[in-house]
Amino acid sequence: MATAVFRKPLDLAGHVVLVTGASSGIGRETSRLLAELGAHVILVGRNAERLRALRAGLPGDGHAEESFDLVADLGFIPEWMKRITQGNHPLTGLVHCAGVHAAVPLMGAKPQDCEKA
Numbered sequence: 633m634a635t636a637v638f639r640k641p642l643d644l645a646g647h648v649v650l651v652t653g654a655s656s657g658i659g660r661e662t663s664r665l666l667a668e669l670g671a672h673v674i675l676v677g678r679n680a681e682r683l684r685a686l687r688a689g690l691p692g693d694g695h696a697e698e699s700f701d702l703v704a705d706l707g708f709i710p711e712w713m714k715r716i717t718q719g720n721h722p723l724t725g726l727v728h729c730a731g732v733h734a735a736v737p738l739m740g741a742k743p744q745d746c747e748k749a
């Protein structure tokens with residue numbers, strides 16, 4: 633008689649995925665899902681405390697947190713990415729969830745509002 637075996641819908645064992653915006657919302661839930669599927673997750677956001685708390689609760693091992701401001705430190709991204717990939721295995725995925733909500737009437741929007749996003 634065949635035995636029913638539960639399999640993960642997707643096995644990400646051995647994968648290293650960088651998630652921006654991991655300290656909140658969509659990025660945080662995506663990070664949890666990736667870790668449940670077996671990936672090593674590199675958590676990125678500005679709030680180091682929230683990244684640390686998330687990492688502590690993730691299943692699996694090999695996760696890392698990287699506190700980084702993707703807007704203020706825009707020019708350092710290439711150097712920062714090189715450091716991350718040297719310290720970890722090569723990235724096999726990137727999920728970009730960082731962003732800000734801004735409910736600003738279009739007529740009143742300033743270029744600075746767009747730059748923050």
Ligand SMILES: NC(=O)c1ccc[n+]([C@@H]2O[C@H](COP(=O)([O-])OP(=O)(O)OC[C@H]3O[C@@H](n4cnc5c(N)ncnc54)[C@H](OP(=O)(O)O)[C@@H]3O)[C@@H](O)[C@H]2O)c1
Nearest residue numbers: 653654655656657658659677678679701702703730731732
């Ligand atoms: N939720 C929705 O239903 C929905 C629908 C459509 C589109 N979106 C868009 O999807 C994006 C994420 O939405 P969300 O609901 O997950 O928002 P959220 O809960 O506010 O999360 C935003 C994430 O972006 C990070 N972040 C913001 N500015 C950053 C910066 N300069 N450098 C690094 N990280 C930065 C924040 O981390 P720190 O504060 O730690 O830096 C946080 O982790 C937003 O752009 C939103 O407009 C959301």
